[in-house]
Amino acid sequence: MSFTLPTPTAAERNRLARLFAQIASDAGTRVMEVYESNFETRTKADYSPVSDADERAEEVILARLEQDLPGIPVLAEERASREGVGGQIWDAFILVDPVDGTKEFIQRKGDFTVNIALICGGYTVAGAVFAPARREMYLGGGAAEVFEGFLPGETVTQGQKLVTRAYPPEGLTAITSASHLDERTKAFLAARKIAGQTAIGSSLKFCWVAAGKADVYPRWGPTMEWDTAAGHAVLNAAGGVVTQPDGAPFVYGKGGEGFRNGPFIAWGREPV
Structure with a gap:
């Protein structure tokens, strides 16, 4: 192909x-x-x-x-x-x-x-x-x-x-790692109107945002590029976006860093 x-x-x-x-x-x-x-x-x-x-x-x-x-x-x-x-x-x-x-x-x-x-x-x-x-x-x-x-x-x-949902007026549903929930993630959530929170393992978190089961997935814990790329592609195609915490694009091919990711936020629609 x-x-x-x-x-x-x-x-x-x-x-x-x-x-x-x-x-x-x-x-x-x-x-x-x-x-x-x-x-x-x-x-x-x-x-x-x-x-x-x-x-x-x-x-x-x-x-x-x-x-x-x-x-x-x-x-x-x-x-x-x-x-x-x-x-x-x-x-x-x-x-x-x-x-x-x-x-x-x-x-x-x-x-x-x-x-x-x-x-x-x-x-x-x-x-x-x-x-x-x-x-x-x-x-x-x-x-x-x-x-x-x-x-x-x-x-x-x-x-x-698969299309992401519009953000509900009552607040966002956040999805987080089932095994990595640090203080920076908690602070991010505390600064926003969060109506609900759930957790699941693996790249399914991206997919749940893509499917409208959640609205935002913040991650400060360690990940590698192969952990996120496929889920990121699904979310992008469904109408979502993944950025660094400062809003900069989240990119791949970081060979000089051993293909390690930095922190990111996966959003169902535009960041808020």
């Missing part, structure tokens, strides 16, 4: 998002095979947990990307953990997190996701997020779609259009 650089067209972004969704669907079968077994976990060099699901899913994803998008650099979490990352700078590259929310996976909470996204010129332009245990598939390119009741390995067809 080819696409226009530096900026793919809306139609190309839609095709790429569908491709990523199909690859994530197929990888989801490997994830669920492990999830439904008596699996073991290990600790990586950065002290984060990993299971066979991460590695098996990443194998599927990397093989498919090499087949369908040859020549496009891929930065995948588990391979990066083994081999390290340098100060690479690419005009276009793909970010892969085979299992985001590994803690939720290990605890069998279901709130974990398979994530694939394309970055062009520092911006996420197409992505797919699949929550196989919840049977929810989200994709975002030129437009955003959701598939509910979507089984691992299922063929991606036409989903339901």
